[in-house]
């Protein structure tokens with residue numbers, strides 16, 4: 001109908017794709033014959049009722065192909081994470097050293113945005129930033145609002161779940177920052193959340209492990225303490241696309257009982273984001289994005305592991321180091337060394353000096 005660019009239509013035609021008018025789908029659906037693959041959880045009833053042949057219910061295979069990133073996408077994504085890490089770490093330095101006394105959830109959100117905007121190829125946030133102070137962080141999908149802006153003081157915890165869309169990749173990161181005094185309970189739970197996050201980041205598993213298996217591994221760290229959280233542990237992330245992308249969910253049960261939990265494949269990018277939410281008191285969440293890669297292969301099969309992509313310190317001010325095992329301390333130190341060395345060329349001398357303290361070995 002003339003709303004499409006001619007060159008685009010031509011390019012699609014060369015790839016065997018024909019552009020049709022939007023409403024043609026209903027009559028075209030009626031003309032289908034033989035067997036058709038339909039994702040019954042993703043179509044409307046009108047389309048369903050027009051199908052007059054055998055239906056095979058299943059996911060669109062393109063979802064799976066898309067979730068396995070190409071070498072170029074992986075290289076670009078790493079670059080996007082480097083820039084996002086520079087922005088997040090400069091922001092953390094500001095938060096820890098220069099946050100003004102009249103700071104609010106909204107003013108802090110704007111400040112974080114300004115650090116992302118300074119990065120090349122930044123286009124927008126990848127979702128509305130969740131900046132949640134103290135008990136607001138216990139509400140899982142909280143967003144700050146100008147109508148009810150909240151004063152942020154130099155005490156307690158501040159949870160920020162945010163991300164950026166860059167032309168070379170999409171990011172999603174959560175950090176819980178310690179702004180001053182916190183209670184012993186908060187410190188204990190902060191440390192348990194870190195233990196759970198490290199479980200996935202450090203996981204080694206035989207090829208074939210799916211999202212339910214990995215969820216159990218992570219959640220067990222919290223279940224040992226008889227605490228749980230009412231959401232998934234992780235999700236796939238698109239490449240300059242949706243910040244939530246299937247099928248590589250990490251969650252305790254299937255979203256749709258007809259779709260099996262996806263197996264982790266090399267090249268998938270998945271978030272690792274356990275949390276603890278205590279109503280009326282506080283919320284703690286830590287989130288890194290992980291790239292699934294092949295480990296060694298031996299007589300047991302192909303071993304798999306994860307590489308962290310996210311580059312920002314975990315706030316050591318929230319930790320009770322005595323609750324960590326030697327392995328956990330080594331894993332955190334290894335991650336912090338990776339953060340420090342990766343970001344070093346892009347930070348000022350003052351920021352690097354500060355970063356040394358916040359990535360120190362524990």
Ligand SMILES: [Mn+2]
Pocket residue numbers: 172173235271273287
């Ligand atoms: Mn996420």
